[in-house]
Amino acid sequence: MSEAIQSDATPGGGESIIEVRDLVKHFPVQVGILFKRTVGHVKAVDGVSFDLKRGETLGVVGESGCGKSTLAQVLMRLVPQTSGSATFEGRDIFKMRGSELRKLRRSIQIVLQDPYTSLNPRMTVGDIVGEPFEIHPEVAPKASRRQKVQDLLDVVGLNPEHINRYPHQFSGGQRQRIGIARALALRPQVIICDEPVSALDVSIQAQVMNLLGDLQDEFGLSYMFIAHDLGVVRHLSDRVAVMYLGKVVEIGTETEIYEHPTHPYTQALLSAVPVPDPSLRGQRQVIRLEGDVPSPVDPPSGCRFRTRCWKAQDLCAEEQPELISRLGGHDSACHFAEERQVVP
């Protein structure tokens, strides 16, 4: 096994570029056709706080329905927040209007999961990658755009001569590169990657992950990297936030989360990942969670994980555990936080 080459250091020493505090997003559940009545709320994101530091990659992991994609959409201002605050370089994202908002949209870009549906099949690659310049014409004068698009294609490892091709002429991995080129067009400072490699085959996935790593070094980008594959997240992230039912249950550096997890959910999640080594069969203590994730419409009282947790006690149902530093280390939202090594 090759030892780690990557250093833990976050470039810039930890100046925050995005600060999120107590962010909440509830979607109303309505019944009725003409007269809509709200009967409840899907608590997709329910009080999330974290910082994204300049030049770092923050991994966000969790199972489907934990709110990780909604979090991305709220930060992009694609859906309005319910409450809470988020700042970009010290300014409140949710209060921005007009030119300030346009500038924000330039600074934060997104790469989506499915490269088959996130590209318009009737536009050429040149039009897709160049479209951001139409919306933000101040970034590049019209005459230089074609050249700029070709440069971008080159940067992401595509042939610049393919500028007039259509998305269907590319493979899945190449399409994801087109999506990345589009996200890079406006020279953003932050790119939110929402499951960027989960639709790709292993060999192609590695190519795209390496590309994302190279681009970060080249352009000093900060990534918020959302994924459900814990191996992928470990590979790219400096820090990792683990989400469960709309809340961050544990957050820390990559080493803290993977080697010294203290929240039972993190431990269960890590333990569920199969290890590609048949010789370890039967030697590994695994944690198997029972049942499914509860509905975010009516989450359990107290600690949301308690219904599936093997450590749960009366206290867990009564009092919601704070996300605070436990055992003198990183933040974990468990009353009975306890270190346990699960990754071999």
Add this chain to the structure above:
Amino acid sequence: MSTVDYSNGDHSNSELLLEVDDLWLEFRTSDGVAKVLNGVSYNVHAGETLAVLGESGSGKSVTAQAIMGIVDMPPGVITGGEIRYHGEDLLKLSDTRRREIRAEGISIIFQDALSSLNPVYTVGFQIGEQLRLRRGMSRKEAQKRAIELLDMVKIPNAKGRVKQYPHEFSGGMRQRAMIAMSLALDPEVLIADEPTTALDVTVQAQIMDLLKEIQVERQMGLILITHDLGVVAEVADKIAVMYAGRIVERAAATELYRMPGHPYTLALMDSMPRLDQRGQTLNTIKGLPPSLLNIPPGCPFAPRCPRAQDICTVELPESKDLGLGRTSACHFAEELVNRV
């Protein structure tokens, strides 16, 4: 909490159930002839788990569909080979007999459980359907048996759930219901085509545990089709690696992971981000798999292979026997397996 102990045994002495022998299949489309399977052979014994590993387009699912007889023909045409179940060639059987085997002998579960279930019938009705048709059970009996089956796949409150529709089930429960359905007639061979790809890791672990448990209990032959090297390592007895419609390597699971015998397998393992390792750059496989409409001469992996020599672009490597049940279709297989 439990210690997972999946036995990793040699099942070659138990009964040979299903054998795919030199299967060739192509799709004749308006764009040309796509050579999807080019001489695929594998077999599965009672109680054995065969994992078929490969990327999209490698032909792993088409082989399974050919076994089940659900490839659309045309455009699909089987141009050679046999699929033998208990020694009987399925490709020569009448439709009626084939249906019988499909019902009672070999069963399949698919990746996407939601689109494999009919949304307008209750889960119980769908599980019971085959019991009514094949076993002549009454509705009541079939319902009762469906409850038992749902119980067996550990769906809580099976009695209530049996009357629900697929949309009322979560992803993991739908896959459990699919498993219950596929086991209703006690098949000897179960083909699981990417059964956990659409599921979260914690649910994936539950489903794999369940499949393994049922297999051991019933001594079923299990063909697990997947692209996930992790899942394979935890459950497979033996592995067949597919690339461009061919099996490029065949080996016992422990052997394959200890020392891959084909450059493609090696490259796949190197390009996988692992939970227990971190590092700056992943090894990648350059380029893309070949178009099946136009497979290059020589070894189909040669254009992407770091070890490729002149011979590789000219001559198609035969599948070589390396002993101990291992085969590899690489000109330099011996060197690879014997490297230190």
